[in-house]
Amino acid sequence: MNIKDVKDIPASKHFLKDIFNTQHELAVKYKEIEGIPDWPFDIDSLESQIWIKDFLWRSAEELAEALEALDHQNEEHFLEELADALHFIVEAIILAGVEDRIKNQDLHELAEAIKGTLTLGQQTRILNIQLYSLVYFKSLGLVGNTLKNKKWKKTQVLTDYNKFVSLITKSFKDLIQLFVVAGCDAQDIYNLYYKKSRVNKFRQDSNY
Numbered sequence: 001m002n003i004k005d006v007k008d009i010p011a012s013k014h015f016l017k018d019i020f021n022t023q024h025e026l027a028v029k030y031k032e033i034e035g036i037p038d039w040p041f042d043i044d045s046l047e048s049q050i051w052i053k054d055f056l057w058r059s060a061e062e063l064a065e066a067l068e069a070l071d072h073q074n075e076e077h078f079l080e081e082l083a084d085a086l087h088f089i090v091e092a093i094i095l096a097g098v099e100d101r102i103k104n105q106d107l108h109e110l111a112e113a114i115k116g117t118l119t120l121g122q123q124t125r126i127l128n129i130q131l132y133s134l135v136y137f138k139s140l141g142l143v144g145n146t147l148k149n150k151k152w153k154k155t156q157v158l159t160d161y162n163k164f165v166s167l168i169t170k171s172f173k174d175l176i177q178l179f180v181v182a183g184c185d186a187q188d189i190y191n192l193y194y195k196k197s198r199v200n201k202f203r204q205d206s207n208y
Helices: 015-034 046-071 075-096 107-117 125-145 161-181 186-205
Strands: none
Touching: 015 075, 015 107, 015 186, 046 075, 046 125, 075 161, 075 186, 107 161, 107 186, 125 161, 161 186
């Protein structure tokens, strides 16, 4: 099963709430599959930081796959991989317990506000996508860099919580920005997320 097989997309009055609620449902099953601890995480614990960094990297890896698809001029696969990147950053936000900072926003307003601030050069769409992919990748790295605890450290340190929240919120918005640069509006983003969520649900149910 892939996103081509998902035909019926339910109407939504609030895209971000529905995205986060759907990811919650998927996360409950993945908790069982992967052995993810209960959330919201204690952001200062080493185990929590390892899990959050894992999900940040998963999002970065999906971004790399999206860019590879773009290299091969496979637009559908490019957008599907971006949807995967969205799944992982949303789950990282849920696990960290900061989803209320984002899910109550209006995705239409957010996407339009981002669109209004873009200063795209005269380069091709592909180069613009590559440029804003770097912005998102940098955001993910900076979020991870706020989580200072390491397995090899004898002395663990407290997280700058406000900085972490600010940067993970920015990373989410930077990914929405990338969708907008790629030509997607709020409805497109929701549709892509929903289609991939159905694929993931099928994989969970079929022990893929």
